[in-house]
Amino acid sequence: MLTGKWRNVALLTFCEVLAMTLWFSGSAIIPGLRQEMILSDSQAAAMASAVSFGFVAGTLTSAFFTLVDRVKPQTLFMFSALTAAAANLATLSIDPAGPWMPVLRFIVGACMAGVYPVGMVLISSWTEKDRGFLVGLLVAALTLGSGAPHLIDLFGGLDWRFTIIASSAMAAVAGLLCQLFEPGRPFSKAAAFKPGLMLQALTDPALRLANFGYFGHMVELYAVWAWIGLFLASSLAMYPGGDSAPELAKLLAFTMIGSGAAGSIAGGFLADRIGRTRLTIGAMAISGLCCIFAGFAFGMPTYVLVILCVVWGTSIIADSAQFSASVIELSPPAYVGTMVTTQTCIGFVLTIATIHAVPYLVDWFGWSGAFVPLAAGPFLGVLAMARLRAMPASMKLAHGRR
Structure with a gap:
């Protein structure tokens, strides 16, 4: 019960x-x-x-x-x-x-x-x-x-x-x-949103690095989620027996995004134990490599795509919640609402740009190279979180810089 x-x-x-x-x-x-x-x-x-x-x-x-x-x-x-x-x-x-x-x-x-x-x-x-x-x-x-x-x-x-x-x-x-x-307990009053303080999300060194990590993560995430179905359908159609490509692509697309559910739970569990910076660095490094390896997997047998979808899907979202948690822990209590809102809004504006960029990347490089430029996002995010981990301010994070 x-x-x-x-x-x-x-x-x-x-x-x-x-x-x-x-x-x-x-x-x-x-x-x-x-x-x-x-x-x-x-x-x-x-x-x-x-x-x-x-x-x-x-x-x-x-x-x-x-x-x-x-x-x-x-x-x-x-x-x-x-x-x-x-x-x-x-x-x-x-x-x-x-x-x-x-x-x-x-x-x-x-x-x-x-x-x-x-x-x-x-x-x-x-x-x-x-x-x-x-x-x-x-x-x-x-x-x-x-x-x-x-x-x-x-x-x-x-x-x-x-x-x-x-x-x-x-x-x-x-x-x-x-x-x-x-609810388990009465809801606490939401931290006030103060537009005039939004700039602090980029001027405070620790907050800036936590936000840059999140922005790098978002450069990749929604663009991949939005176009993975067509990528898979195009890849499967090239392989012998591609008549079932549309149906199989839908199943693999669900597998890719759905694998992130396990990644999110594991990411939250590990972040509570090894620290937020370690978790985010590891997850972004793996998902960034998957952006590159996706090009090699294009047109390959189905089992190769399955492996790519599971690894990529698990890693691409495992770190997402930890960026918000990091900003909450690094912000003064009175500014939390503003800092989280700023982080979320800038991150989703970036997704708009990359979602629209992918069709152009397909025209220029084909599906085998379309996701490669997106790897710059998570790799830059890794650098940002590594720098944050080296700062004394990272001790404010749950479990410090471990």
Whole structure:
């Protein structure tokens, strides 16, 4: 029988998985849309990046109006999930190649600012000495939910409408179920958002390095997640027996993103024991190498792609939660809200640029070289976190610089 803590943690994790299926539902349906209509790379990129645009806008709005303090977190989660589900479902009534598609995806992204960050607030009410593990668990839920549309799309065949309906229904269920969540202790007042202090995220030496580590991580993460399905489909189609490439690509895309769930949990567990800097350095080094090795794996037998997907998927997200935790621990308490918001917003702005860059990289280098330039992000992130580890300020991090 689950205790009150783990019953509520399990409930919240389940809700996050269901709600986050909306994030990549647009990317997952691109192959199906291309079976029915002409969809350019720029239109496909706009569908993916509009969610990031929306998330930045939603995060800034939530922080500026301190919505978590003004609205019960469970209610904010429910409203956000239901609104996002409605916007996602509305894509069935428009031309997917038209101008309204990015608008609806923007709304989905804006509402996700009331799902994932609010989930962090909810789970924090149960944290004790296991912050890294529980935050890693929530990131695992985000990761599994993000990959789920590829699996849903597999069951729906080439009918992209099935994926839209299923992900919308799952998000709506998540919003309603979240009302059953009971906090472990009263929610603490959110740290005030002070736009005038945003520059400190880049001028304070320790915060700057922690943020640069996160930015390097984000240069790679969402661009890879957004385009991995097409990369895999193109690779599998080159190999003998490529007739089943579309279906197998969906399964491998889910495997790649879904592997990150295990990586997030393991990352949180290890960060609580070996330190945040060691964990982030190791994870980014592996994922950066995978950006390079992906080119060698392109067109290779399926088992090579499976290995790449598992290793890359596990490492690419294992460090994500630890960057936020690092900024929280390095910031003065009164500035935490501003520092976390600044980190998140700049990071997602970078994802917009790299999501749009990948189609151009494909044109220039082909899929065998498209992900290689993205390796610069995690490698620069490694340097930033290594420098942070050498600073006295790193002793403020949980477990210090170990």
